Amino acid sequence: MIKLVIIMLVNNNEMLKEAKKNKSVVYQFNINNLEWTRFILEKCNELKVPVILGVSEGATKYMGGYNVVVYLVRALISDLNIDIPVSIHLDHGSSFESCKKAIDAGFTSVMIDASKYELEENIRITKDVVAYAHRFNASVEAEIGHVGGIEDGVSSNILLADYDECVHFVKATGIDSLAPAIGTVHGIYKGELNIDYELISKLSKGLDVPLVMHGGSSLDDAILLKSIECGINKINVNSDLQAEWHKAVCKFIEENPNVYDPRKVISSGKQAIYDVIESKINIIK
Numbered sequence: 001m002i003k004l005v006i007i008m009l010v011n012n013n014e015m016l017k018e019a020k021k022n023k024s025v026v027y028q029f030n031i032n033n034l035e036w037t038r039f040i041l042e043k044c045n046e047l048k049v050p051v052i053l054g055v056s057e058g059a060t061k062y063m064g065g066y067n068v069v070v071y072l073v074r075a076l077i078s079d080l081n082i083d084i085p086v087s088i089h090l091d092h093g094s095s096f097e098s099c100k101k102a103i104d105a106g107f108t109s110v111m112i113d114a115s116k117y118e119l120e121e122n123i124r125i126t127k128d129v130v131a132y133a134h135r136f137n138a139s140v141e142a143e144i145g146h147v148g149g150i151e152d153g154v155s156s157n158i159l160l161a162d163y164d165e166c167v168h169f170v171k172a173t174g175i176d177s178l179a180p181a182i183g184t185v186h187g188i189y190k191g192e193l194n195i196d197y198e199l200i201s202k203l204s205k206g207l208d209v210p211l212v213m214h215g216g217s218s219l220d221d222a223i224l225l226k227s228i229e230c231g232i233n234k235i236n237v238n239s240d241l242q243a244e245w246h247k248a249v250c251k252f253i254e255e256n257p258n259v260y261d262p263r264k265v266i267s268s269g270k271q272a273i274y275d276v277i278e279s280k281i282n283i284i285k
């Protein structure tokens, strides 16, 4: 008998529009390899929530290229009978060319991050990506201001987005979702963050497009919840998955120094990945 598999690969638009309408959130979980993709798909499918698989340029290169990512995700969806909506999203695309390569390979969504440039240059590059992406029904996210990073364990280099610039940027570019710098940083950090909830609320009310929070790791549930209540519709999580997976694998290796089967070693972090996903999803249930 022929097995009919409907692959629910979608762009980000429907799920994020729905999230904006319901003051809810969709998570982007970043993938690194076959196992991570599998664990994320399995858990989200079990919890019956749509998922955006974030793939950085570095992770794409690590996995072998844009085509590998698309074939891998499609094959897992088919073989594991995943029936939730899934988007394959380029995370922090650094140029028009890398966004084009992702779209040509079958990514359903891209983020163009030209936030290091002056506003008008950011607009010019982002507009080009939007024009190309929309021909192929791919959605586009873009950043304005600068989401910070970590230096010596503490957050640094944050440049908060400006409300008027955000309004101008969205109108001038035609993007589908906006990632404004709101005070979060990428990675695991120590110390306090100053999230600008007022800015989130104002942007959520003033703009039609969904809002994205980068740097969703190491934030308390209360902070995530408040951000969602203020109008964040997509939260990106990468480092929490990595850190918890790493902790579990280190423990496994310490307790099982003679086990060298890579399937056992890598999979010893599976439950940790499941747990991070479940705890994030539980915030909105």
Ligand code: 13P
Residues within 6 Å of the ligand: 030, 054, 091, 092, 185, 186, 187, 188, 213, 214, 215, 216, 217, 218, 236, 237, 238, 239, 240
């Ligand atoms: P974290 O590494 O802080 O989870 O941030 C992920 C992210 O924003 C990817 O774009």
